[in-house]
Amino acid sequence: MGNTTHNTSEIFIKDRIADFDYARVGKYKKIYCCARNYDRIIWEFKKKDGLHWQLFPWFHVNRMSDNQPSLQDKNQTLRIIDIGWSNEGIYRCTALSSENNIIGNHSTKIEVYSCVDRVKPEAYGPKTQYGRVGGTVSFTCTGDFGCTSDDANDVSWYDENYDTLDDDTLFPRYNVTNVDRSKHTIEESTFVIKTIEQTDFKQNFTCYVSSAYGKGDKKFTVHLKEASVEITKMTLITAEEIKGIVAPCVVILTLVFVFTAVFYFRIKLFILSRIPYWHLRDRGANSYHVFILHEDEDLQLAEGIQRKLQSDGYNVKISGSITGGTVIWQKVQEFAQDSKSLVIIYPSEYSIINPNNTFESLVACRQYFSPNLVTVVEKTSRRGGLLEFIETDRTFVRIKYPPKHNCSTYRQENFFCKLKLRMPRKTEKNVWCCSTKPGQTQQGAEDTEPLNTPIVRTIQQNEVDLRNQPV
Structure with a gap:
């Protein structure tokens, strides 16, 4: 396609075409080319922020509808039935010769706007502003005049004497700027005061919104207020005063941390023993709170634990009491x-060389308890071999028994707290790890009788029955 230079006034009728025009959303719009001395006309479209021109038809064939642009009058007129925001951009018509050369082209920029049909203007007045001497402040006043544009629509600013504030001669420090939007249907006027003086705080400024409707005109009066300057007296804190504040806080936090670390299990027992439906709460009608299973050589340890728990109101049974x-x-x-x-x-x-298979069989009684109610107590000074069924079973929770048997010691108290946290108890007597009044509950002779030789012979006589018991 070649180019041929012609005077555009010879090709287009200038008084019938526009370089810029508005189109209202949802309305009908025609864009004219008005070319002459041509063979054919083509139309192109470029979106508002687009980079490339699209040749008509610039929509997909499968998406054609009545709302899409169409050509009339031998392509002299581009018709858009239902204007949308996507129709905003530049429309260019190009006149071609019979040799398909470009004779000339003309572009029309279309700005799409939306408005509301009104019977009177909608006005939005300025707000009171605060400023300081020597500063700058601005007020904004807006009138929405609806879809009917008219030269009578106006937004103006006046002083107390009704002199217009946009007069640079009378008011060199004042500036008024008006901006029209949406085909002059909305007018926004901004009043700016430069280099504020003290007299500006004593004046009233008026924004007047008038229209061609003959009714609904609005007048807004506003004034400038002086911003107060607050002087805050700063109090300096010396290093000694900071130390006097920080040091006690550090000491208090340290004491809280140490107290919590030392009495953690006692605090935990105190709290959990009072929570309803926790595993510490008593359930069922069992006779004993705990049953202690042990070997003959650990009878002294079992009796010591039994005495402490009984002194706190627990009912305890040990396997050494079996006659x-x-x-x-x-x-x-x-x-x-x-x-x-x-x-x-x-x-x-325990010795791996001479293992006691009977004890391992007795441990099968754990099947009657949930894992959180089964505890393995191990002496800190234990020297025996390792029991495979205890070492490999991760459901066992093991607690170390401290070497010293003094109830007032920190480790002894923590041991019994840990133990009680894995035992149910209905009353609140177990909130202390060790009782200060030992002997509250007397233990019977049947609870202290050790496993003796006749018991061992009984075990051997029933060895066959033991192998048949579930583990």
Whole structure:
């Protein structure tokens, strides 16, 4: 396609075409080319912020509808039935010769706007502003005149004597700027005061919104207020005063941390023992709060634990109380089923060379308890071999028994707190780890009788029955 230079006045009728025009959303719009001395006309479109021209038709064939642009009058007129925001941009018509050369072209910029049909203007007045001498402040006043544009629509500023503030001669420090929007249907006027003087705080300024409607004119009066300057007296704090504030805080936080670390288990027991439906709360009608299963060599340790717990109001049964002449595995299971929790004392003299398979079978009574109610107590000074079934079972929770048997010691108290946290108890007597009044509950002779030789013979006689018991 070649180019041929012609005088555009010979090609286009200038008084019938526009370089710029408005189009209202949802309305009908025609864009004219008004070319002459041509063979054919083509139309192109470029979006408002676009970079490339699109040749008509610039929409996909499958999306054609009545709302899409169409050509009339031998392509002299581009018609858009329903204007939308996507129609905003530049429309260019190009006149071509019979040799397909460009004779000339003309572009029309279309700005799309939206407005509301009104019977009177909608006015938005300025707000009171604050300023200081020597500063700058601005007021904004707006009139929305609807879809009917008219030269009578106006937004103006006046002083107390009704002199217009846009007069640079009378008011060199004042400036008024008006901006028209949406095809002059909205007018925004900004009044600026430069280099504020003290007299400006004593004047009233008026914004007047008038229209061709003949009614609904608005007048807004506003004034400038002086911004108060607050002087805040600063108080300096010396290094000694900072130390006097920080040091006590550090000491208090340290004491709180140490107290919490030292009495953690006691605090935890105190709180959890009072929470309803926690595992510490008593459930069922079992006779004993805890059943202690141990070997003969750990009888002294079992009795010591029993005495401490009984002094705090717990009902405790130990396996050492089982008398001779009875089937020990049967009695162990009976006591286990009649207890709310189980404590297993890790055999202190266990030997892999001579293992006690009977004790391992007795531990099968743990099946009657949930894992959070089964605890393994191990002496700190234990020297025996390792029991594989305890070492490999991760459900066992193990607690170290401190070497000193003094109830007032910190480690002793923590031990019993840990133990009680894994035992149910209905009353509130267990909030202390050790009782200050030992002997509150007397233990019977049946609870202290050790496993003696007749018991061992009974175990051997029932070895076959033990192998048949579930583990």
